[in-house]
Structure formats: C-alpha cells, structure tokens
Amino acid sequence: MTGQKHTDQFYITTPIFYPNGAPHIGHGYTAIATDAIARFERLDGKDVFHLTGTDEHGLKMKQTALKDGITPLQLADKNSAQFRDLMAALGTAHDDFIRTTEPRHYEACQELWRRMEANGDIYLNTYGGWYSVRQEAYFAEDETTVGEDGVRREPLGSPVEWTEEESYFFRLSKYQDKLLAHYAAHPDFILPPERRNEVVSFVTGGLQDLSISRGTLDWGVPVPSNPKHVMYVWTDALTNYVTATGILNAGENPRKKYWPAQVHIIGKDIVRFHAVYWPAFLMSAGLALPERVFAHGFLFNRGEKMSKSVGNVVDPFDLVKAYGRDAVRYFFLREASFGNDGSYSHDAIVTRMNSDLANGLGNLAQRSLSMIARNFEGVVPAPGPLTDADTTMLATVDALYAKARSAMDNQAIKVWLDAVWSAIGDADRYFASEKPFDKSHTLERKGTILYVTAEVVRQLAILAQPAMPDATAKLLDLLAQGQDARTFKALGPTHRLTPGITLPTPSGVFPRFVDPDAATPEPQAKPAKQPKQPKAPKSA
RNA sequence: GGCGGGGUAGCUCAGCUGGUUAGAGCGGCGGAAUCAUAAUCCGUAGGUCCCCAGUUCAAGUCUGGGUCUCGCUACCA
Numbered sequence: 001m002t003g004q005k006h007t008d009q010f011y012i013t014t015p016i017f018y019p020n021g022a023p024h025i026g027h028g029y030t031a032i033a034t035d036a037i038a039r040f041e042r043l044d045g046k047d048v049f050h051l052t053g054t055d056e057h058g059l060k061m062k063q064t065a066l067k068d069g070i071t072p073l074q075l076a077d078k079n080s081a082q083f084r085d086l087m088a089a090l091g092t093a094h095d096d097f098i099r100t101t102e103p104r105h106y107e108a109c110q111e112l113w114r115r116m117e118a119n120g121d122i123y124l125n126t127y128g129g130w131y132s133v134r135q136e137a138y139f140a141e142d143e144t145t146v147g148e149d150g151v152r153r154e155p156l157g158s159p160v161e162w163t164e165e166e167s168y169f170f171r172l173s174k175y176q177d178k179l180l181a182h183y184a185a186h187p188d189f190i191l192p193p194e195r196r197n198e199v200v201s202f203v204t205g206g207l208q209d210l211s212i213s214r215g216t217l218d219w220g221v222p223v224p225s226n227p228k229h230v231m232y233v234w235t236d237a238l239t240n241y242v243t244a245t246g247i248l249n250a251g252e253n254p255r256k257k258y259w260p261a262q263v264h265i266i267g268k269d270i271v272r273f274h275a276v277y278w279p280a281f282l283m284s285a286g287l288a289l290p291e292r293v294f295a296h297g298f299l300f301n302r303g304e305k306m307s308k309s310v311g312n313v314v315d316p317f318d319l320v321k322a323y324g325r326d327a328v329r330y331f332f333l334r335e336a337s338f339g340n341d342g343s344y345s346h347d348a349i350v351t352r353m354n355s356d357l358a359n360g361l362g363n364l365a366q367r368s369l370s371m372i373a374r375n376f377e378g379v380v381p382a383p384g385p386l387t388d389a390d391t392t393m394l395a396t397v398d399a400l401y402a403k404a405r406s407a408m409d410n411q412a413i414k415v416w417l418d419a420v421w422s423a424i425g426d427a428d429r430y431f432a433s434e435k436p437f438d439k440s441h442t443l444e445r446k447g448t449i450l451y452v453t454a455e456v457v458r459q460l461a462i463l464a465q466p467a468m469p470d471a472t473a474k475l476l477d478l479l480a481q482g483q484d485a486r487t488f489k490a491l492g493p494t495h496r497l498t499p500g501i502t503l504p505t506p507s508g509v510f511p512r513f514v515d516p517d518a519a520t521p522e523p524q525a526k527p528a529k530q531p532k533q534p535k536a537p538k539s540a
Numbered sequence: 541g542g543c544g545g546g547g548u549a550g551c552u553c554a555g556c557u558g559g560u561u562a563g564a565g566c567g568g569c570g571g572a573a574u575c576a577u578a579a580u581c582c583g584u585a586g587g588u589c590c591c592c593a594g595u596u597c598a599a600g601u602c603u604g605g606g607u608c609u610c611g612c613u614a615c616c617a
Contacts (some may be wrong), residue, residue: 017617018617020617055617058616058617059617060616060617061617127615129615137616138615140614140615172614193544193545194544194545194546194611194612195544195611195612197543197544197545197612198543198544198545198611198612198613199612200543200544201542201543201544201612201613202543202612202613202614204543205542205543205613205614207614208614208615210614210615211615212615232615233615233616233617234615234617237617268611269616269617270617271612272612272614273615273617276614277614277615335552336552337553337554341610342552343552348552348566351565351566351567352566354577354579355565355566356565358577358579359576359577359579359580360579362576362577362579363576363577363579363580364576364580365576366575366576366577366579367575367576367577367579367580368575368576369576370575370576371575371576374575375575418554418564418565421565422564425564425565428580428581429580429581429582431575431576431580431581432573432575432580432581432582433581435573435574435575436575437573437574437575437576438575450575508577509577510577511577512577512579
C-alpha cells in the first residue's frame with residue numbers, strides 16, 4: 001500500500017455543488033463521506049481544512065433564473081442556501097463554504113488565467129459547433145438529428161445551426177505527456193484504480209485543446225484581458241479549491257499553507273475534469289498539484305438509478321427526518337465500499353440501524369453500563385488480575401486504531417467501519433462467555449469483566465465518532481469522558497478508562513427503528529397520490 | 541469497435557503477491573443464556589466460486605477462448 005504523506009496538514013474538499021436545483025441524495029453522500037474523512041483526520045491530530053461550496057455560474061443557472069423570472073444571483077442565493085441547509089442537516093463540520101460568485105473567487109480565477117496565459121497556454125481561436133439559439137448552447141453533432149423537414153435539431157427539439165465564435169483555448173494537448181508522467185510517478189493520484197485506468201486510457205488516446213471561454217454568455221468570471229468573454233465553467237469551478245486557500249489572492253491568508261490539497265473527493269462522473277483538466281491548469285500556472293483525486297460511486301435506490309420520471313428521487317432532508325442524521329451517515333458510509341456503487345432502501349437502512357447500531361454498539365454499551373450502574377453504583381470498577389480472555393479482548397480493541405489508520409490512508413471508509421464493528425462482535429462474544437452476570441463470580445471478577453467491556457466501548461466510541469458525531473458524543477458522555485479524551489490519542493493501552501470515576505445513569509444511545517406501518521414502502525419521494533405515512537418515530 | 545471493471549451461499553458482498561475441510565453480514569432453521577433497546581451467544585443452512593480448455597505437485601486466485609453485465613471512449617454542470 002502507498003499511503004499519503006503523513007504531514008500534519010490535511011486539506012480535503014467536496015466538489016462545489018451546482019445549485020441549479022434542490023440538493024439530492026448524491027450531494028448528501030459526497031458531503032457525508034468527505035465529512036467523515038475530515039473528522040477522522042482531525043481526530044487523528046491533523047490540522048484539517050475541509051472545504052465545500054457551490055458552483056454558481058454557467059448557462060444552466062442563467063436559463064433557470066430566466067425561467068423563474070429572477071436574476072442568476074438571486075437563484076444562486078436561494079439554492080446555495082439549500083446546500084448550506086443540507087450540510088447543517090447532515091452535521092458536516094466544514095471549515096469554509098465557498099461560492100463562486102464571491103469576489104475572492106473572481107480574483108483567484110483571473111490570477112490563474114493570467115498565469116496560464118503568461119505561460120503561453122492560452123490563445124484565441126474559433127470554436128465551432130451546432131448552436132441552438134433557444135438553448136444558448138452548443139451540441140455535439142451526434143446529439144443532433146435532422147428531421148423530415150430537413151432541419152437539424154438538438155435533443156429538446158430546437159433548431160441548431162453551425163456557428164463559429166471566438167473562444168480562448170487552453171493548450172491541453174501540450175500536457176499529455178506531463179500528465180501521463182505524473183500518473184505514472186504517483187500511482188495513487190487517482191483512486192480507485194479503475195478510475196485511474198480510465199483516465200490514463202483517455203489521456204493516452206490524445207488530448208485536444210480545450211475551449212475555456214464563452215463570448216455568448218455573461219454569467220461568469222470575466223476573462224481579464226477581454227471582459228466580453230466569460231470563463232468556461234470548469235475553468236471557473238475547479239479553481240475554487242485554490243481560491244479558498246488564498247494563494248492566488250492579494251494579502252495575507254492563514255490558509256495559504258494548505259495548498260496543495262491532500263485529496264479532492266468527487267463523484268465518478270467528474271473524474272476527467274479533476275484528473276486531467278485541473279492538474280493541467282495547475283501545471284500551467286506553476287502551482288502544485290493535489291495529492292489525490294478520489295472518485296466515489298453512486299448510491300442507487302433499490303439498485304435503480306434515481307430519476308424524476310421513475311419517481312424514486314429521494315430528498316436527503318426526508319431521509320434525515322425519517323431515520324436521524326447519525327443513522328443516515330452511518331448507513332451511507334458502511335453499506336457501500338467507498339469508491340464502488342451501492343444501493344439503499346428502507347429495509348437496508350432499518351437493518352443497519354437495528355443490527356449494527358441498536359443491537360450492536362448500542363446494546364454492548366447498554367448491557368455493560370447498566371451493570372456498572374446497578375452493581376457498582378455507577379462507579380467504574382478497578383480491574384483485578386486479567387485473564388487471557390481479558391487481555392485478548394483488550395488487545396483486539398487496541399489493534400483497531402492501526403487498522404483504521406491504514407484503511408483511511410486510502411479513504412477506505414468501509415474497511416475502517418468493518419474493523420470497528422468486527423470488534424463489537426468480539427466484545428459481545430467476550431461478554432457472553434465471561435458472563436459478568438453469573439452469580440458465581442466474585443465482585444472483583446465481575447468488576448474486571450465490566451471494566452474491560454467499558455474500556456472496549458470507550459475506544460469503539462472514539463473510533464466511531466467520524467461516522468456518527470452525535471450518538472458517539474452521547475456515548476462518551478455516558479463514559480464521563482472529557483473533550484480532551486476523545487481524540488485518537490486516547491486510543492490504545494496508554495489511555496485506559498480511569499477506575500473510580502462516576503458515570504451518569506446509562507440510557508440508550510441508538511434507538512431501535514420500528515416501522516409505524518408494517519407495510520411501509522421504500523423511502524421514495526412519493527408522487528402525491530398515496531397519502532404518506534409518517535415514518536419518523538417521533539413525528540406527529 | 542477500443543480500453544477497463546465485474547460475474548463467489550436466498551440477499552449484499554470479502555477473499556493480498558496461487559496451497560489444509562471457500563468466508564462475513566443480513567435473512568431462514570434449531571438450541572443456549574438472561575446483563576441488555578424481544579437485544580446476545582452457539583450450531584446449521586451442504587454454494588458447478590459464469591462456462592470451456594490449459595499451466596502447475598496445487599487455481600475462486602495465473603494463461604487463452606467464450607458468455608453476461610457495468611463503466612470510460614472530451615468541452616454536461
């Protein structure tokens with residue numbers, strides 16, 4: 001394995017989301033995964049900078065705004081706020097939320113442009129294509145069809161005509177070999193490997209120069225040397241990662257130290273932009289390249305792609321409302337291997353909630369803590385001599401950090417969680433075989449078993465924090481752990497649970513999910529025809 | 541067409557550089573236990589590891605062929 005550099009800084013980004021409409025589950029998935037990674041690194045002692053935001057320029061925004069009778073900026077304001085709300089609902093702890101309509105971003109984009117231009121990589125030429133006046137957009141030839149009337153039309157039916165306009169081009173072709181050399185020298189630059197293969201194959205096939213400005217659009221960042229042109233959307237959008245650090249802006253910025261980023265988390269649909277265009281832009285501008293681009297897969301609703309026409313589009317806010325923030329986070333992170341596609345359904349979520357959370361971690365905590373409460377008046381017992389079973393159990397949980405760390409070196413989120421939950425199973429077996437409830441035990445032996453179990457729960461809770469910040473916080477409260485005792489430094493044999501401390505009255509941390517209606521359908525956003533049964537246990 | 545992934549127990553999937561009776565979770569079935577949120581533990585379910593042919597003392601794990609499936613094959617954010 002080839003982990004990342006273990007510096008003390010960790011700059012991680014989500015893609016900036018296109019607020020042309022309301023957020024959907026895919027946005028939520030990316031945000032949750034990125035947040036879990038960021039939290040993990042932060043707990044592991046890194047100086048983390050977690051960035052997210054919205055990408056607000058481009059033709060689509062303009063068209064939607066026009067249709068709604070508002071300005072593009074008004075549309076952006078409205079929808080960008082929804083993405084902020086989503087982050088809040090999911091409990092992400094990002095450090096900055098960037099909007100591409102902010103002045104700092106204009107400044108950075110224009111500076112990047114100037115540098116690429118100064119390096120001789122930008123030139124003016126004509127861009128030709130089939131243009132639809134109505135759509136204000138170009139279409140590839142194979143997207144268009146010639147009707148019986150002899151008129152060529154784009155997919156939505158408006159006529160197109162061959163149009164050529166001035167456009168600035170970026171000499172992408174110049175970077176083919178440099179990119180290939182970079183991929184070769186940094187085998188983990190693009191993960192997972194399947195995505196890397198696709199990119200290498202694409203680049204090997206030859207690169208054409210890229211049209212990076214539009215003269216027919218006014219909703220974007222103006223080209224410095226020619227304000228009649230606006231930067232093409234990817235030139236604008238990708239730059240956000242650099243903007244947020246301030247390295248292309250005038251003045252001091254304590255975040256300048258964060259570039260280059262350790263990892264860009266993206267969906268697999270935008271790999272090329274991040275793994276080809278973006279590094280080429282950066283090379284041209286003389287900036288360092290991010291260490292890694294990690295492309296995750298998609299989550300499908302019961303294995304089917306979400307689509308408005310099928311009517312299985314799920315609102316992430318509804319999901320959080322129905323199952324709770326932590327459960328949704330945990331499910332998304334555990335269910336699918338990060339990088340592969342996965343699927344979700346009401347049944348699958350409920351199974352995870354009940355099996356892994358309520359019956360797993362929740363039950364383990366409850367069965368041990370309630371016995372400490374009853375048998376030791378809530379005071380953590382001092383362990384007596386340890387048996388082989390005790391030391392084995394402790395060794396198992398002590399080994400967890402190393403496993404989690406090496407998994408997360410490659411953003412293998414599921415591997416990390418699998419390891420933690422595997423230890424929960426071990427702890428249940430330990431508990432069942434040592435039987436602290438057995439009447440024949442001395443009080444000391446009983447206390448030892450409960451001590452060991454509570455210590456295991458403590459470490460499990462610390463390790464599970466990045467996935468479920470709320471529930472684990474409660475769990476650590478139940479173990480009377482101070483804030484300073486919750487980082488990964490507190491893992492392992494050197495930071496055992498302190499005997500003699502008094503614990504609060506234990507209470508359940510992971511509620512069982514009980515269907516209000518046995519016949520509850522999948523978590524689909526229903527077309528309004530069926531009256532919806534409230535699924536949230538506590539909603540009216 | 542080219543390139544790249546996949547096809548393993550009812551379901552979802554692990555199986556690294558080839559090596560004893562092929563694993564986990566969920567579900568099903570049968571026991572045990574009673575600390576715990578009707579939670580937990582144990583046993584079991586007897587799977588042609590897609591098919592064919594090879595290499596090898598030995599292949600799910602390598603080679604060739606076939607088949608099914610998915611992704612990429614440039615300006616859509």
